[in-house]
Amino acid sequence: MALSGAHKDRGELRILENLDELSTDLADYISELSEVSVKERGVFSIALSGGSLIGLMGKLCEAPYNKTVDWGKWYIFWADERVVAKNHADSNYKLAKDGLLSKVPIVPSHVHSINDSLSAEEAANEYEFVIRQLVKTRIVSVSDVSDCPKFDLILLGMGLDGHVASLFPNHSVLDEKNEWVTFITDSPKPPPERITFTLPVINSASNVAVVVTGSSKAEVVHLAIDDVEADCPSLPARMVQPAKGKLVWFLDMPAASKVDGPQFSE
Numbered sequence: 001m002a003l004s005g006a007h008k009d010r011g012e013l014r015i016l017e018n019l020d021e022l023s024t025d026l027a028d029y030i031s032e033l034s035e036v037s038v039k040e041r042g043v044f045s046i047a048l049s050g051g052s053l054i055g056l057m058g059k060l061c062e063a064p065y066n067k068t069v070d071w072g073k074w075y076i077f078w079a080d081e082r083v084v085a086k087n088h089a090d091s092n093y094k095l096a097k098d099g100l101l102s103k104v105p106i107v108p109s110h111v112h113s114i115n116d117s118l119s120a121e122e123a124a125n126e127y128e129f130v131i132r133q134l135v136k137t138r139i140v141s142v143s144d145v146s147d148c149p150k151f152d153l154i155l156l157g158m159g160l161d162g163h164v165a166s167l168f169p170n171h172s173v174l175d176e177k178n179e180w181v182t183f184i185t186d187s188p189k190p191p192p193e194r195i196t197f198t199l200p201v202i203n204s205a206s207n208v209a210v211v212v213t214g215s216s217k218a219e220v221v222h223l224a225i226d227d228v229e230a231d232c233p234s235l236p237a238r239m240v241q242p243a244k245g246k247l248v249w250f251l252d253m254p255a256a257s258k259v260d261g262p263q264f265s266e
């Protein structure tokens with residue numbers, strides 16, 4: 001690891017020298033959380049995002065992780081999905097299946113993807129129902145501060161505009177307090193129809209990791225993490241603030257290049 005440190009109330013920052021080191025650190029982090037969760041609860045509930053994240057998780061398919069991780073205990077969810085067929089190039093499910101899930105021994109019935117044969121609204125409602133059933137059986141824990149599910153780990157990317165999952169800046173979806181899963185039909189980034197975890201669900205997780213790379217995102221990383229003069233109250237990445245859980249940022253050097261100098265250890 002290049003640098004690591006805590007940044008006020010914005011969680012832990014891990015700044016890695018290059019993408020290879022970031023991928024290794026991310027794989028270590030996920031496999032350690034999986035081990036702890038399986039030891040404590042017998043299962044590991046993990047929610048994925050789409051985009052660049054999946055490629056950065058690629059080391060999990062390689063030694064030693066492919067053999068040491070207890071894949072049979074993983075339950076997979078999506079923090080967001082696009083309303084397209086599962087075999088469509090824009091599908092977050094397809095991305096994860098091709099890049100990760102087809103390469104490790106996940107139990108097929110533990111993969112809770114979003115129904116692609118329904119409208120956005122119906123699929124969001126059905127997905128929330130599925131999660132409610134799994135909360136009842138404690139495959140997914142429940143938060144003791146909200147009535148929300150408490151995923152063991154939610155993995156997020158961040159877009160150029162600071163969106164996380166399919167929660168976009170200045171969108172009314174940021175105000176959703178009651179639903180666990182909701183939908184939008186006007187995403188500024190195509191495709192327009194999407195399903196997404198709401199902020200209360202993201203902020204109820206035991207662990208949330210935001211994985212961001214590349215110099216094009218340096219400014220928005222700065223706005224999401226630092227004490228900035230012009231407050232950015234509706235920047236979704238800034239609204240990721242787990243109530244009791246742990247937040248970790250995985251950044252490569254270019255993405256971290258505008259972060260104010262936190263106290264780091266080598």
Ligand SMILES: O=C1O[C@H](COP(=O)(O)O)[C@@H](O)[C@H](O)[C@H]1O
Nearest residue numbers: 049050051052053157158159165
């Ligand atoms: O549209 C989306 O974008 C974000 C960010 O993607 P990235 O390629 O810029 O990392 C992603 O996290 C989200 O799941 C996806 O639907």
